[in-house]
Amino acid sequence: MSHPHFLVIPYPILGHINPLLQFSQVLTKHGCKITFLITEFNQKRMKNAIDHLRTQINFVELSDGLDPEDDRSDQPKVILSLRNTMPSKLHNLIQNINVLDGDDSKITCLVVSKNMGWALEVGHKLGIKGALLWPASATSLASFDSIPTLIHERIIDSETGLPTRKQEIQLLPNSPMMDTANLPWCSLGKNFFLHMVEDTQSLKLGEWWLCNTTSELEPGAFAKWARFLPIGPLMQSDRSKSSFWREDTSCLDWLDQHPPQSVVYVSFGSLATVEANQFKELALGLDLLNKPFLWVVRPSNDNDRHNHAYPDGFIGSKGKVIGWAPQKKILNHPAIACFITHCGWNSIIEGVCGGIPFLCWPFFSDQFINKSYICDVWKVGVGLEKDENGVISKGEIRKKVEQILGNEDIKARSLKLKELTLNNSAEAGQSSKNLQKFINWANN
Structure with a gap:
């Protein structure tokens, strides 16, 4: 039986890289082949961690389009640069990998994180399946997916994403009441909001939206959206924990x-x-x-x-x-x-x-x-x-x-x-079953 070959593409910050690395290691235990895309800038910062994992995972690098001295904590700048410079490079990278690996081991599926919806568009044009691994809560993903409804119901402004008046809403059944001033995009500015509207649309090219959570932690999200799939907790390996800074043990x-x-x-x-x-x-x-x-x-x-x-x-x-x-x-x-x-x-x-x-x-x-x-x-x-x-x-x-x-x-x-x-990660646990369902889908 052949195994799927995943190209995993995190947004280049630690809070996205780590869950996608942990997920990659879980997939390797199921016999899957993993190619993991990292920016050249982060490859230098994470060299030790990457070297440690090379026996399991194939790492490839692309430029993030920024200069070495640019401030990479400026998220809007990074997001814009990736979207403007990376799609053509990614297209070429996928074609090169597929030529080198031959028919038996071509890339079967792209797995991306938030802010990287454009990568699913690249994969889609090449006829490659796609999935999202959301690094935050399923409820926050539900909030982004609810933006058109929130605009339609005049709860938020369509241009800025800011609440039209002070109120509390409940996004999902069994989820806490939420002050609309605390919607995830409100503190991050208009440009980030407009980016997330666009990104969430692109992410719909992903057939599955995988979440590092469990159905007990956030039951409402999984009852409402069929494409949401809980596969957490992604805690399998200490070796997958990488960092830009040296850990003080x-x-x-x-x-x-x-x-x-x-x-x-x-x-x-x-x-x-x-x-x-x-x-x-x-x-x-x-x-x-x-x-x-x-x-x-x-x-x-x-x-x-x-x-x-x-x-x-x-x-x-x-x-x-x-x-x-x-x-x-x-x-x-x-x-x-x-x-x-x-x-x-x-x-x-x-x-x-x-x-x-x-x-x-x-x-x-x-x-x-x-x-x-x-x-x-x-x-x-x-x-x-x-x-x-x-x-x-x-x-x-x-x-x-x-x-x-x-x-x-x-x-x-x-x-x-x-x-x-933790019971969800056991062999008979719900997350383990969901993971197997996802791998089977990627392989068909």
């Missing part, structure tokens, strides 16, 4: 020296930035806890310097501050008591699979609705609230940490949710 030895459920873990992912005043308040809040803490202070995107100075009065003697973390291992370490998080979906899935209670600190995009799931639907965490100056105060941090560490109901629900979620 010394924190694992440090955690070994602490008793169970005693350490507060703080990380805001690979994109969110804490402004200077808030950074100082967070530092002082962690000092106030009188508990050990492990705090990830990411280097700035363009070099290895950290973004902010620590405030006068910050002692940090009970804590450990690191530049980048082996997060999955940390969240599965018995010493971790709770997770202060930006509510990015990858972090949430890792926290749920670790059975860890959450303290929610969303910054932008889908993170607000993710917080609603944690606090209002699954009830495995609490939110950190801003004061009248828009700052989460050191007192609020201390109060909420004490509240969550003293809540046995939240701890019990976290462990129950862990069990339910």
Whole structure:
């Protein structure tokens, strides 16, 4: 029996690269062949991780169309450059791969992430099947797919995507009520909204919209859309976790020296930035806890310097501050008591699979609705609230940490949710069955 050959194309940020790499590794275990497209710029930054995976996955590189000195944290600029420069290069790359590999091993299916809908158009013209792997929650995908309806019902403006008035809506049955000001595109500007309208249309060329989630976590999405397919949690391999920064594994030895459920873990992912005043308040809040803490202070995107100075009065003697973390291992370490998080979906899935209670600190995009799931639907965490100056105060941090560490109901629900979620990846689990269904489809 022949096996499908997937060309996997992530949008070039860590929050997309990692789930698509994890998915690729799962596919290789099923005998599938994987070619993974990475930008030349990221290939240099991730060389060690890529070299580690070359035995399983074939990596190919293309230019993102930007100059080396361009700011790649400017998402609209990256999106535009990819869309303007990559389609013709991708077309040629696919043809070259297919000539080299011969009839037996031609590319069978493209798997792309958000912002890369144009790649499905390229594949479609070449007669190649396509699928989307959405790196965020299924509910956020549902929100983008609902844009025409939201415009038709005059809930949002057709030009800007901004709400026409203050109100709460429920996107899906069994999903939390959502303030329309927190729709995922509202904080990202008009151009991003118009891009997502266009991208979502292109993504419809993907017959399946795969989601790193489970039907228990977000039941409403899968009841409503036939093309949505939950295949999560994508947690199969530590080796698939790649980074632009070197992971500091010394924190694992440090955690070994602490008793169970005693350490507060703080990380805001690979994109969110804490402004200077808030950074100082967070530092002082962690000092106030009188508990050990492990705090990830990411280097700035363009070099290895950290973004902010620590405030006068910050002692940090009970804590450990690191530049980048082996997060999955940390969240599965018995010493971790709770997770202060930006509510990015990858972090949430890792926290749920670790059975860890959450303290929610969303910054932008889908993170607000993710917080609603944690606090209002699954009830495995609490939110950190801003004061009248828009700052989460050191007192609020201390109060909420004490509240969550003293809540046995939240701890019990976290462990129950862990069990339910991980069961999906077992051989007879729903996600495993869905994955087999997808592979069979790609092979026909």
